[in-house]
Amino acid sequence: xxxxxTTPPPPEEKEYNILNLGPTHPATHGIFQNVxxxxxxxxxxxxxxxxxxxxxxxxxxxxxxxxxxTPITDRLNYCSSPINNLGWHMTVEKLLxxxxxxxxxxxxxxxxxxxxxTDHLICNSVIGVDTGALTxxxxxxxxxxxVYEIYEEICGSRLTTNIxxxxxxxxxxxxNLLARIRKxxxxxxxxxxxxxxxxxxxxxxxxxxxxxxxxxxxRALSYGFxxxxxxxxxxxxxxRVMEPYSSYEDFNxxxxxGQSGDVYDRFCVRGEEVWQSLSxxxxxxxxxxxMPKGExxxxxxxxxxxxxxxxxxxxxxxxxxxxxxxxxxxxxxxEVYHAVEGGNGELGFYLISDGGRQPYRLHFRRPCFIYYxxxxxxxxxxxxxxxxxxMSSMNVIAGELDA
Amino acid sequence: MISxxxxxxxxxxxxxxxxxxxxxxxxxxxxxxxxFLQDRIGPNRAGPFGLLQPIADGVKMIFKEExxxxxxxxxxxxxxxxxxxxxxxxxxxxxxxGTHIEIGGHSYAFQVADINVGVLYVFAIVSLGVYGILxxxxxSNNKYSLLxxxxxxxxxxxYELAMGLSIIPIILYTGSLxxxxxVEGQHQVWNVFRYPLGFLIFLICAFAETNRTPxxxxxxxxxxxxxxxxxxxxMKLGFFLFSEYVNMFVSSAMIATLFFGGYHFxxxxxxxxxxxxxxxLGFGVLxxxxxxxxxxxxxxxxxxxxxxxxxxxxxxxxxxxxxxxxLIVIYGAIFSFL
Numbered sequence: 001x002x003x004x005x006t007t008p009p010p011p012e013e014k015e016y017n018i019l020n021l022g023p024t025h026p027a028t029h030g031i032f033q034n035v036x037x038x039x040x041x042x043x044x045x046x047x048x049x050x051x052x053x054x055x056x057x058x059x060x061x062x063x064x065x066x067x068x069x070t071p072i073t074d075r076l077n078y079c080s081s082p083i084n085n086l087g088w089h090m091t092v093e094k095l096l097x098x099x100x101x102x103x104x105x106x107x108x109x110x111x112x113x114x115x116x117x118t119d120h121l122i123c124n125s126v127i128g129v130d131t132g133a134l135t136x137x138x139x140x141x142x143x144x145x146x147v148y149e150i151y152e153e154i155c156g157s158r159l160t161t162n163i164x165x166x167x168x169x170x171x172x173x174x175x176n177l178l179a180r181i182r183k184x185x186x187x188x189x190x191x192x193x194x195x196x197x198x199x200x201x202x203x204x205x206x207x208x209x210x211x212x213x214x215x216x217x218x219r220a221l222s223y224g225f226x227x228x229x230x231x232x233x234x235x236x237x238x239x240r241v242m243e244p245y246s247s248y249e250d251f252n253x254x255x256x257x258g259q260s261g262d263v264y265d266r267f268c269v270r271g272e273e274v275w276q277s278l279s280x281x282x283x284x285x286x287x288x289x290x291m292p293k294g295e296x297x298x299x300x301x302x303x304x305x306x307x308x309x310x311x312x313x314x315x316x317x318x319x320x321x322x323x324x325x326x327x328x329x330x331x332x333x334x335e336v337y338h339a340v341e342g343g344n345g346e347l348g349f350y351l352i353s354d355g356g357r358q359p360y361r362l363h364f365r366r367p368c369f370i371y372y373x374x375x376x377x378x379x380x381x382x383x384x385x386x387x388x389x390x391m392s393s394m395n396v397i398a399g400e401l402d403a
Numbered sequence: 404m405i406s407x408x409x410x411x412x413x414x415x416x417x418x419x420x421x422x423x424x425x426x427x428x429x430x431x432x433x434x435x436x437x438x439f440l441q442d443r444i445g446p447n448r449a450g451p452f453g454l455l456q457p458i459a460d461g462v463k464m465i466f467k468e469e470x471x472x473x474x475x476x477x478x479x480x481x482x483x484x485x486x487x488x489x490x491x492x493x494x495x496x497x498x499x500x501g502t503h504i505e506i507g508g509h510s511y512a513f514q515v516a517d518i519n520v521g522v523l524y525v526f527a528i529v530s531l532g533v534y535g536i537l538x539x540x541x542x543s544n545n546k547y548s549l550l551x552x553x554x555x556x557x558x559x560x561x562y563e564l565a566m567g568l569s570i571i572p573i574i575l576y577t578g579s580l581x582x583x584x585x586v587e588g589q590h591q592v593w594n595v596f597r598y599p600l601g602f603l604i605f606l607i608c609a610f611a612e613t614n615r616t617p618x619x620x621x622x623x624x625x626x627x628x629x630x631x632x633x634x635x636x637x638m639k640l641g642f643f644l645f646s647e648y649v650n651m652f653v654s655s656a657m658i659a660t661l662f663f664g665g666y667h668f669x670x671x672x673x674x675x676x677x678x679x680x681x682x683x684l685g686f687g688v689l690x691x692x693x694x695x696x697x698x699x700x701x702x703x704x705x706x707x708x709x710x711x712x713x714x715x716x717x718x719x720x721x722x723x724x725x726x727x728x729x730l731i732v733i734y735g736a737i738f739s740f741l
Contacts, residue, residue, distance in 0.1 A: 017546065019546050019547075019550075020546075025628060026628060027626060040553075041550070041554075041712050041713075128708065130626075131708035131709060132616055132617065132619065132623060132707075132708040132709030133706070133707060133708040134437075134441075134705065135437075135440055135441050135705045135706060138441035138442065138443065139441065139442065142442060198706075199708070202707070202708065204617055204707055204708050204709070204710060205708045207710075207711070207714055208708060208709075208710070208711055208714075383711060383712060383713065384550070384626055384627075385623075385626050385711045385712065386711070388626050
């Protein structure tokens with residue numbers, strides 16, 4: 001009998017190096033730690049640690065009236081806080097069964113798409129920074145500044161916006177603001193084009209990103225990937241199309257998808273989504289022009305604070321004002337899940353109400369948290385430089401990761 | 404004899420000051436150029452247009468707290484930056500800065516040391532530069548520093564080979580390793596027109612030797628925090644950063660000397676009866692060339708992303724090395740039949 005069985009060679013005694021990537025490292029863009037087992041420049045294994053900025057948002061939300069949960073959602077993905085804010089408002093509206101007017105929907109679409117643009121431009125430019133090209137980052141940051149000025153005009157703040165109210169917006173969009181948005185969408189394409197041409201066909205950039213940090217569609221789906229990272233892997237799942245909210249069904253736009261789910265595909269998918277967002281904003285502005293002005297909130301007196309002059313002059317308004325502020329409003333019992341397409345993927349709010357003034361239980365479905373679980377698998381066997389690119393291209397944001 | 408020594412001493416101190424001055428103001432121009440490329444303003448607080456910024460930076464560096472990480476080797480920790488700085492400053496001695504100067508009937512070469520193995524000398528000193536980084540990174544007792552030092556040493560050693568091979572056609576043509584001969588050999592045609600490909604290889608290797616983007620892997624901040632100088636503070640850090648700028652200056656000078664005719668400019672020969680004017684004009688022309696290349700270094704840095712470690716090695720060993728060897732064969736054949 002032929003002896004095919006041979007004793008395997010004794011395992012090589014190899015010494016590995018343990019490298020702590022984080023909690024504070026210039027490339028982590030936030031506070032999270034990776035304990036990497038290194039074989040020279042190669043990563044044998046990575047072990048992510050989370051929770052460095054865990055602020056117990058879900059627990060905090062159980063002790064706050066509905067309208068006070070909004071500022072908490074700001075601090076999830078702080079690169080696109082308006083999406084979080086408006087997503088939360090829509091969740092509460094779904095619980096209450098409120099139908100918002102079309103004009104409010106379109107205004108929300110404009111704000112959410114602006115937020116998506118800022119989110120994607122930060123992510124893509126940070127990929128550039130992590131490959132060593134700092135200049136593109138500075139180009140697009142100037143444009144983000146203009147978006148922040150738009151936020152400022154609507155809600156008074158820039159990063160943690162607390163934008164909108166349950167039922168609509170706190171104030172109407174005046175002509176000046178709409179002109180500002182129009183100015184932005186005419187000026188921004190040139191900058192974005194310049195930025196993309198700086199990196200997209202750059203040989204070094206392509207060598208650095210193509211085939212790096214890839215994930216197959218199956219693995220991505222089984223991890224629960226959504227958003228640009230899933231689309232880069234080739235699955236055309238987008239909450240805006242699958243479960244339209246805020247009248248997204250009225251708009252024409254494409255969902256870009258990639259093929260291999262690597263860093264380059266994510267970069268391209270995000271880049272193309274910015275173009276689609278610009279077109280959505282243009283469509284929304286066109287639709288708004290045909291509509292009568294002035295309607296900027298739904299009639300939900302239980303939640304939408306009445307205008308101050310009404311509070312001082314009308315009894316009804318005074319009563320609602322008192323009830324809202326003191327938390328005496330009736331909320332139906334129930335359980336809702338509402339998801340929006342956040343900058344990073346499907347941002348879900350799972351809300352259980354027991355009829356009290358606060359949520360009984362609230363869970364944020366945070367896409368970053370899900371992406372980060374796949375991180376060890378994606379970096380296994382790659383180089384240190386690849387791991388950093390993988391992390392920045394997944395756009396893992398510490399605020400959203402840790403909640 | 405005494406007058407020659409005096410002249411050389413003056414030249415040495417002058418060059419020392421000029422090198423340091425250029426390196427110091429390179430930091431300022433680096434920031435200004437970066438600002439220009441990035442739609443920013445750049446430093447403008449210290450002095451008019453921020454011109455005193457390098458001085459302010461130097462003063463700041465000196466007054467910063469000295470810190471030595473636990474478990475590091477004291478001697479080597481200090482030796483690292485000193486070596487980096489010393490080797491960076493030594494290279495400029497062999498570069499001819501101009502033609503001859505006539506003072507009181509004597510003719511002096513506008514060059515500190517016209518060694519007959521000038522090119523070899525420069526390469527030898529440049530190779531020593533890697534020890535500064537290696538020792539500094541290793542003695543810091545930090546994993547990021549160590550990774551940076553490893554990257555630096557392997558990168559510089561690999562690219563030195565291609566760099567050395569890329570100029571062999573020039574040496575074959577000139578028939579001398581003396582820097583002044585190489586410059587004189589470009590009296591009619593600059594070497595860059597004779598060996599465009601060799602120039603390209605040399606340029607790429609110069610980027611790698613000075614650790615500039617796209618080859619700034621030893622210190623890439625997004626991966627290795629600060630690379631080999633992560634643990635360094637105060638003027639020791641300053642020395643490392645400063646030596647990079649000195650190296651950039653010297654590399655630019657080498658490029659200008661080896662490939663762009665050094666101090667040569669059209670019409671130099673018509674100034675033969677005015678040797679001093681010719682020398683100083685040549686000096687100015689050489690500096691213009693050097694400043695252009697310093698600008699070029701910065702321009703690239705703020706435009707292009709950096710390589711990955713394995714790609715860098717592949718480029719060095721599989722592209723640049725074979726190409727330069729093939730070039731040697733081709734040019735060797737051409738010169739032997741001419």
